[in-house]
Amino acid sequence: MSVNEVKIKPATIQFELRGTGPLTSRTFVIGDEDHTLGNALRHVLINDARVDFAGYCVPHPSEPVVHIRVQTATGGKDTSLTATEAVKEACATLEKQCDFVMEELEKALPEVREDREWMERLVAEELQQAVEDEEEE
Amino acid sequence: MPPIPEPDASATGGMYDVKESGIQFRHTPSLPTPANGDEFLKRLKSGFQFNVLERPSKNELVFEIIGVDVSFANALRRIMIAEIPTMALEHVYMWNNTGLIHDEVLSHRLGLVPLNVDPRLFDEYGHDLDENGEMAFTDRNTIVFRLNVVCGKNEVDDEKIQKRSNAQWKAEGLISGYDVEVAQQSKKEKDAKKKVGGDDDGEMKEEVEEPSVMNLSIADRAAADAATSNLNKSSTPIDTPHRPFTKHIYTRDLLWCPQGEQLSKFPLHSSGVGSGFGGGIRPLHEDILLAKLRPGQVIELEAHARKGIGKDHAKWSPVATASYRLMPSIEVVKPIYDELAEELVNWMEPGVFKLEEADEAGHRVKAVVVNPYACTMSRNFMRNPVLKESIKMSRIPNHFIFSVESVGMMEPAIIVAEALKVLKNKASNLSVLVDEAEAMNE
Numbered sequence: 001m002s003v004n005e006v007k008i009k010p011a012t013i014q015f016e017l018r019g020t021g022p023l024t025s026r027t028f029v030i031g032d033e034d035h036t037l038g039n040a041l042r043h044v045l046i047n048d049a050r051v052d053f054a055g056y057c058v059p060h061p062s063e064p065v066v067h068i069r070v071q072t073a074t075g076g077k078d079t080s081l082t083a084t085e086a087v088k089e090a091c092a093t094l095e096k097q098c099d100f101v102m103e104e105l106e107k108a109l110p111e112v113r114e115d116r117e118w119m120e121r122l123v124a125e126e127l128q129q130a131v132e133d134e135e136e137e
Numbered sequence: 138m139p140p141i142p143e144p145d146a147s148a149t150g151g152m153y154d155v156k157e158s159g160i161q162f163r164h165t166p167s168l169p170t171p172a173n174g175d176e177f178l179k180r181l182k183s184g185f186q187f188n189v190l191e192r193p194s195k196n197e198l199v200f201e202i203i204g205v206d207v208s209f210a211n212a213l214r215r216i217m218i219a220e221i222p223t224m225a226l227e228h229v230y231m232w233n234n235t236g237l238i239h240d241e242v243l244s245h246r247l248g249l250v251p252l253n254v255d256p257r258l259f260d261e262y263g264h265d266l267d268e269n270g271e272m273a274f275t276d277r278n279t280i281v282f283r284l285n286v287v288c289g290k291n292e293v294d295d296e297k298i299q300k301r302s303n304a305q306w307k308a309e310g311l312i313s314g315y316d317v318e319v320a321q322q323s324k325k326e327k328d329a330k331k332k333v334g335g336d337d338d339g340e341m342k343e344e345v346e347e348p349s350v351m352n353l354s355i356a357d358r359a360a361a362d363a364a365t366s367n368l369n370k371s372s373t374p375i376d377t378p379h380r381p382f383t384k385h386i387y388t389r390d391l392l393w394c395p396q397g398e399q400l401s402k403f404p405l406h407s408s409g410v411g412s413g414f415g416g417g418i419r420p421l422h423e424d425i426l427l428a429k430l431r432p433g434q435v436i437e438l439e440a441h442a443r444k445g446i447g448k449d450h451a452k453w454s455p456v457a458t459a460s461y462r463l464m465p466s467i468e469v470v471k472p473i474y475d476e477l478a479e480e481l482v483n484w485m486e487p488g489v490f491k492l493e494e495a496d497e498a499g500h501r502v503k504a505v506v507v508n509p510y511a512c513t514m515s516r517n518f519m520r521n522p523v524l525k526e527s528i529k530m531s532r533i534p535n536h537f538i539f540s541v542e543s544v545g546m547m548e549p550a551i552i553v554a555e556a557l558k559v560l561k562n563k564a565s566n567l568s569v570l571v572d573e574a575e576a577m578n579e
Contacts, residue, residue: 008449015570017578030567036215037563039208047177049170084575091568093174097181097209098561101202102554104187108200109550116554119257 025071026083038066044090050081153532198549203536210537216556217459219447223256226440233437238428248452251421251544261444276397280442283392288384288430311392384430389423421545457542464536465512471527478504484517
């Protein structure tokens with residue numbers, strides 16, 4: 001492009017799973033993320049009785065990396081949970097929380113629902129257009 | 138006025154007590170940790186509330202969320218400020234700039250100009266690749282603007298040049314979203330109307346039926362009206378003798394160069410988002426001063442707009458600002474009567490307390506909490522030692538009053554919806570990454 005162009009580079013590590021030993025303790029190193037996801041996910045993880053330890057940190061503010069540490073060491077054989085399963089469940093719970101808040105938002109502000117339907121219609125029209133163009137070719 | 142919700146002590150886990158210096162967290166017995174994600178969601182849904190408190194203007198939204206944790210509210214706020222994509226001018230190709238404003242300064246100013254286009258209708262860079270495998274600039278991800286201005290020797294000469302160039306640009310297909318003649322015409326009409334009706338309205342419009350929740354006083358509203366009205370702004374330079382003619386370059390001089398299918402997607406005669414006089418794609422405000430030129434100086438440039446997020450550069454932030462505060466809770470521990478009550482009503486922010494007739498014998502009036510939303514935690518009442526003991530002020534940790542002010546390209550409600558979508562995408566992307574990492578390790 002131009003000599004002076006500043007290209008946005010993604011973080012060096014996109015994702016890394018750190019930790020040897022039992023599957024119940026792991027550190028998740030996530031690139032291009034910060035307190036936005038880290039704190040929200042940590043809060044969901046903490047509010048799970050099967051998780052013993054959940055914490056997050058941003059090792060250096062200049063680098064867009066967040067570490068999330070999850071330990072589910074104790075617990076009976078029936079309720080055992082590996083660290084990765086705990087994180088996946090927490091992600092799912094966070095998604096459901098977002099969905100729920102979105103529903104409430106649409107209830108309180110109907111224009112949001114109209115806007116969403118308008119967007120969906122646009123996308124559907126474009127898909128149809130693309131399909132028709134391909135058929136023509 | 139929405140009914141003041143009562144804080145659910147077991148759900149919050151405590152209250153933030155506001156002391157004379159600082160805030161102290163006071164734990165209250167809370168429910169045991171939820172067994173799994175489903176129970177967490179169930180608890181969330183039972184105590185959840187979403188209420189719109191106020192919409193002071195088209196671009197501002199004040200709403201409250203009750204029942205979520207501060208991490209979620211903060212995540213929403215951070216995403217609204219920094220991670221919702223918007224369109225803004227990024228690449229500026231400077232062909233001729235003999236004005237006083239440096240190239241980079243002018244490009245910086247151009248980048249900060251907000252564009253009146255819904256960013257969700259455009260793609261991000263990097264998805265379309267051309268033959269060499271490099272990013273392609275297509276009509277689906279770039280908006281092209283041109284700025285071609287010459288300053289004439291004096292006003293008359295300048296108008297002639299303006300007319301000639303307008304005709305030339307129209308012939309080339311460039312579009313100015315704001316027809317300057319039309320704008321000046323309607324401005325004259327508005328001025329004429331104002332002069333006629335000026336004698337009739339003596340008083341400012343102050344019909345305040347309900348005290349606003351955020352307690353925007355009359356002065357605030359008047360300031361907001363004055364800021365948005367363009368009637369007092371004139372584009373004529375200061376009239377001092379022997380001052381050479383100065384041409385002011387405003388955003389209305391930016392010409393949109395429709396590419397490919399853009400003209401059919403953004404037709405000229407629709408009002409689009411935030412309607413103005415013209416149509417198509419144009420800057421949100423027509424009167425942002427970009428540069429000043431003296432006779433003979435020229436600016437010719439082409440600017441490309443692309444999608445970006447606020448994290449990259451603040452010009453891509455869709456909100457003027459998005460913030461939240463925790464709901465204050467004011468408890469009258471010892472009843473306050475008579476002179477003390479009147480003093481309290483004066484010292485607290487207006488609207489929080491109200492004087493009511495006292496039921497108890499021997500007292501005239503007592504102070505009653507009416508609108509805690511208006512309280513801004515000023516601690517003013519602590520100057521009086523008696524009042525200091527009789528009032529307990531605290532913050533409810535799971536009740537957030539959000540205030541979102543949009544720049545204008547998207548409505549604030551839409552911005553909140555987009556923020557929720559972005560947060561959901563982050564969580565789902567992480568889930569996918571964890572799955573992939575697990576599969577790799579096995």
